[in-house]
Amino acid sequence: MVDVHTKKQRSRNMAAIKSCGNISTETALLRILRKKKITGWRRNYKKITGTPDFAFPKLKIAVFVDGCFWHGCPKCVLTPKTNRYFWKNKIGQNKKRDQRVNKELRKKKWRVLRFWEHQIKKGIDKVASKIELEKRL
Numbered sequence: 001m002v003d004v005h006t007k008k009q010r011s012r013n014m015a016a017i018k019s020c021g022n023i024s025t026e027t028a029l030l031r032i033l034r035k036k037k038i039t040g041w042r043r044n045y046k047k048i049t050g051t052p053d054f055a056f057p058k059l060k061i062a063v064f065v066d067g068c069f070w071h072g073c074p075k076c077v078l079t080p081k082t083n084r085y086f087w088k089n090k091i092g093q094n095k096k097r098d099q100r101v102n103k104e105l106r107k108k109k110w111r112v113l114r115f116w117e118h119q120i121k122k123g124i125d126k127v128a129s130k131i132e133l134e135k136r137l
């Protein structure tokens with residue numbers, strides 16, 4: 001009985017997260033890149049570790065958009081009240097993986113840019129400027 005309830009709650013949480021998570025932030029970034037005429041990128045670049053959401057292969061810049069929830073954004077702190085252990089564990093694993101990916105990419109001389117979902121939502125222009133700046137370096 002209890003288990004059924006938590007499962008239900010969990011999938012409700014997941015649905016809520018999905019609807020405002022990575023997919024829309026990626027699309028937002030895609031739009032701004034096009035609008036600002038920033039070129040040379042590939043989407044979901046599978047040729048390198050971590051499959052960056054966007055990558056500039058020639059310049060070796062990898063861009064990740066991290067969902068505040070899934071990647072444990074310190075600013076948003078969104079640990080749900082139910083299934084705390086489950087979520088903390090899951091988010092912890094994601095964070096560890098992010099660090100591992102960063103390390104590996106940097107070893108291969110890639111520059112790694114990571115943006116939080118809230119940065120995309122609240123300051124997409126700044127995000128675009130950072131990418132432009134990084135391209136010029």
Ligand SMILES: [Zn+2]
Pocket residue numbers: 068073074075076077116117118119
């Ligand atoms: Zn955040």
